[in-house]
Amino acid sequence: MENRKLTIDDIARDLGISKTTVSRAISGKGRIGRETTARVLAYIEEKKYKPSALAKGLAQSKTFNVAFAMPGESKFVDLPFFQKCMWGITSAAAKKDYDVMLCVVCENDITGLKRLAENHKVDGVILGRTYENALAEKYLTEEGVPFLTIGTSALPGAVQIDNDHVEACRKLTARLIKSGYNKIAVIGGRTEHIVNRCRLEGFRKAHEDCGLDPDENLILTGSSEPAKVSAALDRLLKKHPDCIVCTDDSVCITVLNRLAALGVSIPEDIGVASFYNSTTLDNHRPSVTSLEFDASEAGTLAFDVLLERIDGSPAKELTLLGYNIMERESTRRPVK
Amino acid sequence: MENRKLTIDDIARDLGISKTTVSRAISGKGRIGRETTARVLAYIEEKKYKPSALAKGLAQSKTFNVAFAMPGESKFVDLPFFQKCMWGITSAAAKKDYDVMLCVVCENDITGLKRLAENHKVDGVILGRTYENALAEKYLTEEGVPFLTIGTSALPGAVQIDNDHVEACRKLTARLIKSGYNKIAVIGGRTEHIVNRCRLEGFRKAHEDCGLDPDENLILTGSSEPAKVSAALDRLLKKHPDCIVCTDDSVCITVLNRLAALGVSIPEDIGVASFYNSTTLDNHRPSVTSLEFDASEAGTLAFDVLLERIDGSPAKELTLLGYNIMERESTRRPVK
DNA sequence: CTGAAAGCGCTTACAG
């Protein structure tokens, strides 16, 4: 019952036509009779013929594969994000009859990526995460391999997919202001990171939108280390903010823990929100208000944009993703 | 500066030899002069020639790719395990000049896997997780595609890589007994799951090894639902066990939370250990004693065994993985 | 030890 792989030659012979014709019937390219097409298609359907991607690829000098570079470090990686992202990529790829190859990339080790590129196994690559040194981006541009990054690339000109941090943070902040908070503080990581700057920008814009001036004394950035974040929080509390926004969820965890330790209750005593929500916060009680980005969408979009580049269209440099504001218990202002 | 892909023909021409010879020099197959080989290799090295995996594959009717089927559900998935596993697979694969393709498989949806198999894009597949219905396994055997599962497969005869649950749990239990615990309880999930049965078996064996009879009243299995686990724990505590072993870390989390709520302190009042440790427990204070399985090793082994199957060797049906017993604070018996 | 030739399974100008 085993299937000695059926080839286009077999079909041609069985149907008494040339393989050129068979090929055309399948691909739909070139002029070809309706009836012939139908016959071929029917035959294929019945015999469950599937063309060899290898042969097809060789003939067209294409692999119909893209690589997804997964970060290799185990810390500070939002794994659920990548899982959903892969889901998005593979499903978008399938629609275009592409498949995805996996490689692992670390800040200083791109050998996995090189393998794939050098062996000509992929038509393009999606960099799942970016690093300051842009090692992968540099290598790929040098090799002339189309690629795209998810997140902000340190390499100028790189095609990228990114969350619309500025807008998202602006809207979330606006929502907080609208719900009555008027001394909103920010605790966050180093502003060397572009993403943190964007988040802050959104925060400020929201205030401007309402004709307000954000209180600069309430903005404490510089580190996401737990100890420093806790210290920053302690200082902040003396100024009595009514809400604290964390630039990301790892900062937020620290803040939540410290507040709990101090016996400050949320949302009764103070509101808390996060500008980026990974699953880390999922099970927290009270549930915390935060921005939610759709990883699956990031994946599908990433593939679609990359494919354009592969096919030669001049893909636009930056594609922004949608977001959701998840308003939850942590910013439910107590009715006084 | 762009590289119009160098081919074996170019090399042959430049070196004034036939491409047959070039091919042989590269592959090392067939008789060939030392000197010729050296010349070819030197040339290749200099020009950084890399053979086309596509062409090579077509000629040998091989793809030099394996698929890794990632679970598609987001809950109850130990993502860090899969990340490390992928790391292991890709690196083991690279050593054999293989690469890995990604697909997403859910309990009732194996379309992603089918794509890869039907399009002849892979030589074999590694199923990252198994399901009761064994859908993927059945499909692959039907198609004659070599595969292997990580974890126990419901399909009899499937080649599998698994943790040595029985032995590992036996050793961990033995360690607990040796450190002085003598009323050890077990809380755990449904014994319908083979894995839970194995764990229990190890637990019992350890007792037998010491000529002890495990107290069956202290063994409460049947559910991993938080509510039921908590209830089971409450019942258990009345019997005053001196240590509680959880069959997995999700059960363990519940137990830890409940104990904290009851004001029972670990390890002073009672010891706690887990038969399976995911990163969920990583940051828990006190740190909890548990078994640790090496996901990366699972990955490399998985690839190596699969490759044997691909190459036709009759791979052994079950390969057991090593484990480590991580003895931590939660079972540090108080000196009285 | 080395080569000419056929073949892997497709695609695609080029002719009809």
Add this chain to the structure above:
DNA sequence: CTGAAAGCGCTTACAG
């Protein structure tokens, strides 16, 4: 609308 033929870039009997 259809085909014969060359080509994609390798490998591998088969001869020498």
